[in-house]
Amino acid sequence: MSVTTSPAVSQIPVTVLTGYLGAGKTTLLNRILSESHGKKYAVVINEFGELGVDNDLVIDADEEVFEMNNGCICCTVRGDLIRIVNQLVKRKGQLDGIIIETTGLADPSPVAQTFFVDEQVKTRSRLDAIVTVVDAKHLLARLADSHEAEEQVAFADVIVLNKTDLVTPEELAVVEARIRSINHAARIMPTQRAEVPIADLLDRGSFDLGRILEMEPDFLTGEDDHAHDDAVTSVSLTSDAPLDMQRFHQWIGDVLAEKGQDLLRTKGILQFKDDNERFAFQAVHMIADGDYIGPWKAGDPRQSRIVFIGRELNRPELRRGFEACATA
Incomplete structure (x- = not known):
């Protein structure tokens, strides 16, 4: 029907x-x-x-x-x-x-x-x-x-x-x-x-x-007994300071190589030093991709944001690694 x-x-x-x-x-x-x-x-x-x-x-x-x-x-x-x-x-x-x-x-x-x-x-x-x-x-x-x-x-x-x-x-x-x-x-x-x-x-x-x-x-x-897998969590990180591109790619490459099986999805909008365009980073497990997606919108803060969704995520470790990518 x-x-x-x-x-x-x-x-x-x-x-x-x-x-x-x-x-x-x-x-x-x-x-x-x-x-x-x-x-x-x-x-x-x-x-x-x-x-x-x-x-x-x-x-x-x-x-x-x-x-x-x-x-x-x-x-x-x-x-x-x-x-x-x-x-x-x-x-x-x-x-x-x-x-x-x-x-x-x-x-x-x-x-x-x-x-x-x-x-x-x-x-x-x-x-x-x-x-x-x-x-x-x-x-x-x-x-x-x-x-x-x-x-x-x-x-x-x-x-x-x-x-x-x-x-x-x-x-x-x-x-x-x-x-x-x-x-x-x-x-x-x-x-x-x-x-x-x-x-x-x-x-x-x-x-x-x-x-x-x-x-x-x-x-x-309208009744629903839906429940999520509690083992799947998300970690969201931000940086107001621009990121060093080389440091970021080295760090995220290491993260994906070590934790990729547990990382269901990684995605971010990044501000690299001396770049006027937003960089979009995406990954599924160890398969990663990234590209520039246009200039920052007028009035929007130039803040880097990245989200990890997966199992057994170590928030402090991910935060320290991400913060180390920021320029002084």
Whole structure:
């Protein structure tokens, strides 16, 4: 049974963009925002740590971006989600859709419930699709150690199978078979760097309530027993002093080499000495990437921020290492 829109009510389509830490959600979101589709979207971003970094990783666009930090959208800040969506759905005719990017640790089930249990949200919006981005290289490991990763695959209407260039064809076939063992109905879109046709993702009426009720008969009651893996924590660090680029790369290389297996996600916006542009650093386990993403925005403090999400994180040790990268 697919959700349909009543012709008597103008409902804003909502896409929930989910996927485990480092799968490529923000890359896909940037592709959506940079496409020449002529539509207006509002974007809601949820981050697990107390410091926001993803908002800086989203390209400058005309879209409004709402940021929810220091809590997971599926539990501790779910009330914030309801409040923001209620504000947005009142803007009839001003928005073509709402895109919600969840933290990589979110269970999509309680997020989806929001669009059926809150009366105003239910009346003025419709859940169009749950789009899950998965990392072809690391998905099997995440399914083995993370309940959230499995839920993200199970609830997906569309699965963007990302980073296929990091695995062999034989490995990719194993990953696809594992996905199908969890979710036989979702459309799987293999890709690299989240390069998928945006028209195949948005406003397609892909959400299938009947399939969800088969998995979770109590879905529409709004009850949820979701709990996170307490072993996964975040460490957020800042520096007002510019960083020495060579020192930073040496330090972060050592951290990833030594602790990379426990580091699910590392991301930062950095100010290097004598540079006028922001440097975005990202890593998944030991695989790291970084590039300049444009000048600092007028009025924004030139402060370096980095967030580590993983297991057995040593906050004092990470703080000392990061502080040692700052210039005098």
